[in-house]
Amino acid sequence: MADTVKNAQETPDVEQPWAELGLKEDEYQRIREILGRRPTGCELAMYSVMWSEHCSYKSSKMHLKRFGALSKETPRGALLAGIGDNAGVVDIGQGYAVTFKAESHNHPSYVEPHQGAATGVGGIVRDILAMGARPVGVMDALRFGPLDAPDTARVLPGVVAGVGDYGNCLGLPNIGGEVEFDASYAGNPLVNALCVGVLRHEDLKFAKATGAGNQVVMYGARTGGDGIGGASILASETFDEGGEGKRPAVQVGDPFMEKLLIECTLELFAAGVVTAIQDFGAAGLSCATSELAAAGDGGMWVNMNEVQLRDHTLSPEEILMSESQERMMAIVHPGDVDRFMEVCAKWDVEAAVIGEVTDGDRLVIEWNGEVVVDVPPRTVAIDGPVYDRPQQPRQAQGEIEANTTASLPRPADGDELASTLLQVMGSPNQGDKSWVTSQYDRYVRGNSVLAQPEDSGMLRIDEETGLGIALSTDANGRFTWLNPYQGAQLSLCESYRNVAVTGATPVAITDCLNYGSPEDPEVMWSFVESIKGLVDGCAALGTPVTGGNVSFYNQTGETAILPTPLIGTLGVIDDVTRHTTVGFRNAGDEVWQLGSTADELDGSAWAGVVHQHLGGVPPRVDFDAEQRLAAVMAVAAREGLVTSAHDLSAGGLAVGLAESALRYDMGVRVRLEGDAFVGLFSESVARAIVSIAPENSGRFADLCAEHGLAAGRIGEVTDIGEIEVEGQFSLGLDELRAAWEAPIPSALVLA
Structure with a gap:
């Protein structure tokens, strides 16, 4: 059998396009050291997307560790999942838990506003779904250039339509958010999407591939050529003036497929046929396979020929990098595969077994009978580069x-x-922002208690008891520009206060930290000071950080955005009728x-x-x-x-x-x-x-x-x-x- 990995070992001097894929020379050399040879084309593709700033957090992870010192207890109960999981999960009482998280889709939303924003919503919804929860609401925090700037007339309507169309089609109420304008966001709009989901404690799921012999099942939409290097690489570089020309890197969403995927996944959970689950987000198949394997107790073998394609001209590298939307990966016991397939067929969701969990410590991927990937999964998903960027x-x-x-x-x-x-x-x-919010369905599902223009969104969780939650997102870039430590705390306080005035008790936060290039020492200083401010502020308020997102390289040329640490605060209220x-x-x-x-x-x-x-x-x-x-x-x-x-x-x-x-x-x-x-x-x-x-x-x-x-x-x-x-x-x-x-x-x- 031909072996691409063996060929890579025997041809160490073949030139490879590592720079074109966003890797630095020292990163490429480190990959060679890890593997003891040059990478195959597929391995290079996998490392390039997984070691991107967007996926690896290589410039921020050493500073984000500060959040780990915060208490894992909230005013209402324990954190059931936190930083490192797909989304944080908070006990809110009565056997209920809430999972919520915010993520950015900034660069894709400048390139193609409608699809960039829409797929940002779709991606965060799948993160919530992957925790075992039913998504019950979304929010969006948007930043644009000056309202009278010519390009704002292109970006603003497209982003708002994308957010509204995707959320409305999913049947999820959009209960809050922000819309602000500043010259620094011209060419770098911010599209931060938040989703909240509800689950019973016993339904909590984690993304860990365990149990040798368990099957790896990929289900949902077919894989196409859209989004190759999209969120992973596009969001990990600074735009030049031609940034809007990068349209092929933007994903294309199908909210109707995602709705089927949600209902199918929830029924799979209820049937007890899923042992672990991971959504396909940034970096696509590269991410789902390596993260599941790295978090598990063994390795994984995958046959890429079993991946269902809608474009059969895709190369194996492109299949690994594709960020086509509405896809999930599950780990399933062999005896449950038939039942898994029955549920998928009921919802008209395509599914295929593409591999299995192994008892080794390698991620091995085959294509056309050749081994094209043979790597330690932790080196792809967890042990990537860590940079202590200069701060000034x-x-x-x-x-x-x-x-x-x-x-x-x-x-x-x-x-x-x-x-x-x-x-x-x-x-x-x-x-007035009603031109924006009127395009969102705020009341679908019948549990919306408060929505725009209230200080917080509020949702009823339990119809009998009236138990509910409140959510607010806030960021003050002007204050953070003046003083990043204090400005981040002021964003935290405003979000906390907006929840409090509805009558809910603030219990936890998520964040979405939007900054310029981490290679600029002054930007890095601002980022680190903001984290220090949030850590100290959350400790003082008793609101742990459940997880979040970092978005760097938000600048055009030398012009960085205002530092924008978005804070989403979750509150709990015992009776929503008393709001x-x-x-x-x-x-x-x-x-x-x-x-x-x-x-x-x-x-x-x-x-x-x-x-x-x-x-x-x-x-x-x-x-x-x-x-x-x-x-x-x-x-x-x-x-x-x-x-x-x-x-x-x-x-x-x-x-x-x-x-x-x-x-x-x-x-x-x-x-x-x-x-x-x-x-x-x-x-x-x-x-x-x-x-x-x-x-x-x-x-x-x-x-x-x-x-x-x-x-x-x-x-x-x-x-x-x-x-x-x-x-x-x-x-x-x-x-x-x-x-x-x-x-x-x-x-x-x-x-």
């Missing part, structure tokens, strides 16, 4: 911190305050502000919108105050003390009041002490506004005092249809709404 604090850091907002002109009177509020509310980042919503509802309700306000305007929405200014020092973090606020809101929701609650973050009290008033067209009258401008536009942390029926104000005041939370009445809800700041200005809701709703539709119509 920004030389201009001192100048950045000194460039505060203190010298910027501030509104001098009430008319200027009103004009400032209109300007901020009418800006792309604070403006709290954002909008003012009842004229006569008292309006209270919770938390303390300081003159903290550096990096604020006001500074960015009115003055195009970014400099100074971000707001001071106060974890203790955040926890006190969360504790008060949980009790207030449970006892029905508040009729609305809204966190204060970007745009401060002014934006919080405006959004609460616009939600249900209720007016509000407030009285502010001290500097009205600071009171309205400061972005101090650990703050919220609530509306309270007068008969509940006494109990609420006592509750705040019990927890040491600064709180006070600042006004009341009215039915007059305006926002009034006594002694300063009155602004009609119609005028405010017109400014707020205009940015995205106007920009796209003009485009």
